[in-house]
Amino acid sequence: MPSEKRHFLSSSYINSLKANLRIYLRIVGLLRPHWGSSLGAVLCLGLSTGLSLIVPWLLAWVVDVGVREGSLTDLLVAAGAIFGTSALRGLFAYGQGYWSQAISNLVAYDLRNRLYAHLQTLDFAFHDESETGQLMSRMSIDIEAVRNFYPMGLFRALIAIITFAATSVILLILDWRLALVTLISVPILLALAAQVSRRLRPLWNKIQNEVGDLGTIMQESLSGVRVVKAFAREDFEIEKYETQNLKLRELNMSAMRLSAWNQPLMVLALNVITVIVIWVGGAAVVHRQLSLGTLVAVTQYIFLLGTPVRSFGFMVNWFLRGLSGGIRIFSVLDREPEITDAPNAKTLQNIAGHVSFEHVSFSYANGIEVLHDVTIDARPGQVIALLGTTGSGKSTLLHLLPRFYDVTKGRITLDGMDVRDVTLASLRRSIGLVLQDVFLFNATIRDNIAYGAAHATDEEVIAAAKIARLHDFICTLPDGYSTWVGERGVTLSGGQKQRVAIARTLLLNPRILVLDDSTSSVDMETEYLIQQALDAVMHGRTTFVVASRVRTIKHADQILVIEDGRIVEQGDHATLIKNGGSYARLYDLQLREQEEVEEQMLAISEQEMLLDGPEQPEERGREVLR
Numbered sequence: 190m191p192s193e194k195r196h197f198l199s200s201s202y203i204n205s206l207k208a209n210l211r212i213y214l215r216i217v218g219l220l221r222p223h224w225g226s227s228l229g230a231v232l233c234l235g236l237s238t239g240l241s242l243i244v245p246w247l248l249a250w251v252v253d254v255g256v257r258e259g260s261l262t263d264l265l266v267a268a269g270a271i272f273g274t275s276a277l278r279g280l281f282a283y284g285q286g287y288w289s290q291a292i293s294n295l296v297a298y299d300l301r302n303r304l305y306a307h308l309q310t311l312d313f314a315f316h317d318e319s320e321t322g323q324l325m326s327r328m329s330i331d332i333e334a335v336r337n338f339y340p341m342g343l344f345r346a347l348i349a350i351i352t353f354a355a356t357s358v359i360l361l362i363l364d365w366r367l368a369l370v371t372l373i374s375v376p377i378l379l380a381l382a383a384q385v386s387r388r389l390r391p392l393w394n395k396i397q398n399e400v401g402d403l404g405t406i407m408q409e410s411l412s413g414v415r416v417v418k419a420f421a422r423e424d425f426e427i428e429k430y431e432t433q434n435l436k437l438r439e440l441n442m443s444a445m446r447l448s449a450w451n452q453p454l455m456v457l458a459l460n461v462i463t464v465i466v467i468w469v470g471g472a473a474v475v476h477r478q479l480s481l482g483t484l485v486a487v488t489q490y491i492f493l494l495g496t497p498v499r500s501f502g503f504m505v506n507w508f509l510r511g512l513s514g515g516i517r518i519f520s521v522l523d524r525e526p527e528i529t530d531a532p533n534a535k536t537l538q539n540i541a542g543h544v545s546f547e548h549v550s551f552s553y554a555n556g557i558e559v560l561h562d563v564t565i566d567a568r569p570g571q572v573i574a575l576l577g578t579t580g581s582g583k584s585t586l587l588h589l590l591p592r593f594y595d596v597t598k599g600r601i602t603l604d605g606m607d608v609r610d611v612t613l614a615s616l617r618r619s620i621g622l623v624l625q626d627v628f629l630f631n632a633t634i635r636d637n638i639a640y641g642a643a644h645a646t647d648e649e650v651i652a653a654a655k656i657a658r659l660h661d662f663i664c665t666l667p668d669g670y671s672t673w674v675g676e677r678g679v680t681l682s683g684g685q686k687q688r689v690a691i692a693r694t695l696l697l698n699p700r701i702l703v704l705d706d707s708t709s710s711v712d713m714e715t716e717y718l719i720q721q722a723l724d725a726v727m728h729g730r731t732t733f734v735v736a737s738r739v740r741t742i743k744h745a746d747q748i749l750v751i752e753d754g755r756i757v758e759q760g761d762h763a764t765l766i767k768n769g770g771s772y773a774r775l776y777d778l779q780l781r782e783q784e785e786v787e788e789q790m791l792a793i794s795e796q797e798m799l800l801d802g803p804e805q806p807e808e809r810g811r812e813v814l815r
């Protein structure tokens with residue numbers, strides 16, 4: 190037992206109590222914008238509880254005055270008063286119920302919007318370490334836990350406190366000895382509640398985390414359903430889900446078992462007190478030290494105490510669930526985005542597109558440096574091709590330019606301005622990105638192309654689609670540009686998705702283009718067409734392109750060969766071939782053969798163009814986009 194005592198009084202226990210109290214205060218603080226309705230709910234709660242406390246007084250009066258003295262008029266008045274009080278009580282109870290539900294829904298609405306908006310502001314580093322399922326469960330289950338905390342936890346607790354406080358005072362006035370006997374229940378009930386919540390609290394924490402994990406498993410297996418099926422791993426996925434579900438069931442059962450014990454224990458404590466009161470009070474009535482009416486009133490008050498006591502376990506549950514939900518929600522809301530606008534950030538306007546990486550090094554959150562002392566000087570309009578083995582750091586390098594991550598050392602400048610000194614919105618508007626993983630929204634092709642330029646006209650959308658060599662394909666679809674592409678663009682092929690992504694970027698008409706392997710998943714013919722189109726749009730724009738294709742590489746102004754996060758060779762095609770280093774070897778191994786195939790394609794395409802006439806789609810498109 191001494192260890193228990195130490196535990197109760199230990200500074201870590203007190204600190205955790207303080208931390209929990211702060212969370213509760215923050216949850217209650219969420220009511221601030223709805224203070225009018227909250228005040229209404231609390232007033233109604235106070236009035237309905239107060240009125241319910243008047244009824245035993247009236248009963249005492251009925252017994253002592255009406256019944257004892259045989260006055261029918263008094264009995265009638267008392268009956269009327271009891272009826273009136275009960276009716277009013279019902280009215281206020283309705284008001285309390287209505288307002289408490291209303292404010293809890295309003296808070297849930299606010300929280301959902303706040304959390305969602307906040308998630309949008311958080312940077313790549315946060316999303317790298319977060320699981321979608323966990324975030325989804327914060328948006329749903331945790332917010333629900335906080336929502337229910339108000340009516341089921343907070344307001345019930347207020348009712349309990351008012352009932353206990355008022356009953357104590359009334360009992361003291363009626364008979365202090367019986368009051369003492371009754372109020373012994375308070376510390377017993379509090380001790381029971383503290384004991385149970387200490388054991389329930391970690392359980393609810395775990396349950397809410399496990400629900401998140403269950404969500405992650407579900408989300409992963411649904412979005413990766415093709416991989417699951419391709420590898421015939423359905424049974425494995427089912428088992429994984431069932432195991433997690435079982436874990437959750439066991440935890441829920443433990444929580445329920447604890448809660449189930451809680452309530453009868455409390456009711457038992459209250460029943461014992463009632464028996465003692467009737468025994469002590471009955472003796473006092475027999476000895477004419479107490480009126481029968483007072484004894485009736487006292488037993489009625491104990492009966493009134495029964496309601497909050499019976500819902501005590503339930504209330505404790507909602508307190509703990511609200512706490513766990515609050516902790517998980519605030520942990521996201523308190524996470525400050527690391528990549529934000531500097532206080533005096535300038536807006537980029539009419540930039541020329543001069544990009545410099547100056548001795549840039551970078552490590553992800555795990556601290557391992559993946560880029561070392563990278564220096565690049567891309568003059569406006571130049572095409573910079575990045576070449577390197579997988580994992581050498583090409584994508585990472587490109588992600589630093591729009592500040593998806595900030596450099597660890599060195600700096601990146603755009604027209605001489607450090608990218609950290611300009612607004613994120615204007616920086617990202619100046620850079621058109623086609624990333625490795627093309628993501629399309631469950632919307633029409635048109636809306637996907639116009640995603641970054643919501644006000645683009647149909648003509649502009651079509652022009653971009655033409656440049657991306659997508660227009661002809663779209664015209665073959667029954668719904669044309671209004672065709673829904675399904676979740677993540679599931680109804681389109683890899684190459685089509687990439688061309689939508691290219692069109693989407695072109696529509697922004699950015700000064701700087703970042704193309705990360707944008708042509709890797711298309712067939713040779715499509716790729717050739719896209720390359721042609723890209724050549725056209727790259728014109729006049731500073732372009733960084735992760736390229737494995739000879740045509741892009743050969744025409745690049747600078748080729749950067751990257752190995753293990755370092756630039757090991759830099760120069761144009763002719764220079765690098767002359768140097769006879771890594772690039773020359775790579776060219777001989779991979780690119781020369783490709784070049785021959787492309788030359789054949791070019792010859793075929795030129796012949797076709799002569800037959801089709803001189804007008805080229807990208808030329809038409811470029812006119813519109815200008």
Ligand SMILES: Nc1ncnc2c1ncn2[C@@H]1O[C@H](COP(=O)(O)OP(=O)(O)OP(=O)(O)O)[C@@H](O)[C@H]1O
Pocket residue numbers: 317553554555559577578579580581582583584585586
């Ligand atoms: N979010 C991340 N957190 C931690 N490490 C990462 C992250 N993304 C990439 N890395 C690591 O950084 C290194 C460079 O990866 P990067 O994706 O930039 O390579 P890459 O050259 O683009 O490769 P690929 O050609 O295969 O796309 C790799 O070792 C990779 O494991």
